Structure formats: structure tokens, C-alpha cells
Amino acid sequence: MSKKITPGVVITHTIMIALCVICIVPFLLILVSSFTDESALMMNGYSFFPEKWSTYAYTYILGGGGSNVIHGYFVSIGVTVVGTMLSILMTTLFAYPLSRKDLPFRNVFAFFVFFTMLFNGGLVPSYMMWTRIFHIKNTYAALLFPALLMNAFYVIMMRTYFSTTIPEELIEAARLDGGSEITILWKVVAPLSKPMVATLAFMIGLGYWNDWMNGLYYVTDTAYFSIQNILNRMLQDVQFLSTAAATQASMGSVVSNLPTTGIRMSVAVVGLLPIMIIYPFFQKYLVKGIMIGGVKG
Secondary structure (H helix, E strand, O other), X not given: OOOOOOHHHHHHHHHHHHHHHHHHHHHHHHHHHHOEOXXXXXXXXXXXXXXXXXXXHHHHHHOOOHHHHHHHHHHHHHHHHHHHHHHHHHHHHHHHHHHXXXXXXXXXXXXXXXXXXXXXXXXXXXXXXXXXXXOOOOOOHHHHOXXXXXXXXXXXXXXXXXXXXXOHXXXXXXXXXXXXXXXXXXXXXHHHOHHHHHHHHHHHHHXXXXXXXXXXXXXXXXXXXXXXXXXXXXXXXHHHHHHHHHHOHHHHHHXXXXXXXXXHHHHHHHHHHHHHHHHHHXXXXXXXXXXXXXXXX
């Protein structure tokens, strides 16, 4: 028996299709623009059907600085994987005790977590702390720790999931069987929290992958540049050449052949491509985790 199509179903599907188009069309335009010749972009603007195609923007990015881009990819992948694992571990170890009603001073610890969402020391004190006390400048720790390793919002999400989704009776049964808190967390709570862990892992990993502020503040050695810092440096170089060409006629012929707009588009594609590749593997858990958080929260 076929399902009856109601006006509500039609409206819902129409809205969802429209939202999908709104999300997909801008990226397709960026992708096509990155393969469009610079002169065609300047004359005709952005178009899904350009008059002339060109790969010169990618040649510029991957050509002279190809080794730097590849190295930056390895740095970003390593930092993202290690940072996500450490962040999930610390978030879980912090959120699980907060979810236990018998934790001494539970409300005090919860207040400190919430307080950090409202106030912070500011950029200058943070920079002085990380560089003068912890000495993380020009180390991989500079890309892992500041502002990314522990997020209060993620701790609250994980705590809420534990307290509303994991049955109290299940934990009590495991405790009666002689299980310690670590054993209960590892063998009982963690297997039941895969949707939330996968959701947070994707969100945390996305934050690590897109981060360029830590590299800007704490890294000057190019050996520690992530892909975002390398791409940002390329954009700054292109902007500098464009500005210099406007004041020095001798540089005009050099910069006129440089696809400044195409480089910006190709930089966006190069930065987005890995996330688009891994997103389908996390989509199932991401949707489930968000739905559970929305219903239970």
C-alpha cells in the first residue's frame, strides 16, 4: 500500500529541497570559479558556465609551494586527529563525574564550567600565559591546546547526554557487580554514547581543521604551519602583490597574470575538500546525536 502524500509532506519536502539547494549552490559556484580563467571572471563575473576554463589557480597553489601545502596537510591531519582524541578523552572524563548526582561539590564544578562560557581572560593574558609560563610557542602544542582542547559547551552537552540517556539502574547494576567508576565508564557508558561521541568528534575535529588563529598567534616557524596558515599566508601574499602593483607600474604585468580571485576560490576548495570527504562517514552519528541532544536536552 502506497503512502498517502499530504500537502504537509509536499511542503516539508519542498522546504528541505530548497535548503539543500541553498547549501549546495554556493559551493558549486566556488568550485566552478576556481577553475575559471581570471580574465573571464573579471569580465563576466561569477558563472556556472564560464567562457574559459583554467587550472592556473591550482597550479599556483600546488606548484611552487606544493611541498609546503602537502606538509601543511600532514600537520593539519595530525593535529586534528590527536587534538580530537585528546579533547574527547578530557571532555568525557570531565563530563561523566558531573553527570553523577553523588559527586561532592558537583554544582561548584558545574559553575566553573559554565563561568568559562561567559568570561575569559582576553587575548593578551592568554598569549602571555601560553608563551611565558607554558612555553608552547613554535611547538605542536600551540596548535593543540589554546582555546580548542577543552570546550565548556561540549562538556555540558556530554554531561546532559550521560544524565538523561544512560539509565541510572544500569550504572547501579554495574556497581553492584563490583565495577569501578573507570570500568563503568569504559564498558557501560562509553559503548552507549557512540552517537554523542561521534557528534562531538566531528565538531571538535572541524574546529581543529579550520583553526588558523593559534598558528597566527603562537607559530612563526613554517615547519609548524597548518594547511589553514599556509593558505592564509598565500592569500596575504596575493593581496600584497595586488596592492604593490597598484603603486608600482613595473609590477603591473606580473600581477596581471596572477589569478587573484581564482586563488581565493581555490583556497576555499582546498580547505573544504577533506571535510567533505569524511563527512558522509560521520553523518549517521551526527544526525542521531543532534536529535538525541535536541529531544533530551
